[in-house]
Amino acid sequence: MASLKEKLIALVAEEEATGPNNKIIVVGIGHVGMACDISILAKSLADELALVDA
Structure with a gap:
């Protein structure tokens, strides 16, 4: 137990x-961009993720 x-x-x-x-x-x-970020995080595709707003 x-x-x-x-x-x-x-x-x-x-x-x-x-x-x-x-x-x-x-x-x-x-x-x-945020939809892409969420998909990348949900699928654990990257060890590092950077967001850039141009």
């Missing part, structure tokens, strides 16, 4: 990637 600590504290971060670092830059943070 799980302890109270194990029930209350859950793993939040995924394990560190062992492969190459993926960096993505999204230019424009309007509706389309």
Whole structure:
């Protein structure tokens, strides 16, 4: 049976990637840019994500 600590504290971060670092830059943070950002984050496609508003 799980302890109270194990029930209350859950793993939040995924394990560190062992492969190459993926960096993505999204230019424009309007509706389309934010939709792209959310999709990238939801699919865990990048280790680093930069947002640039030109």
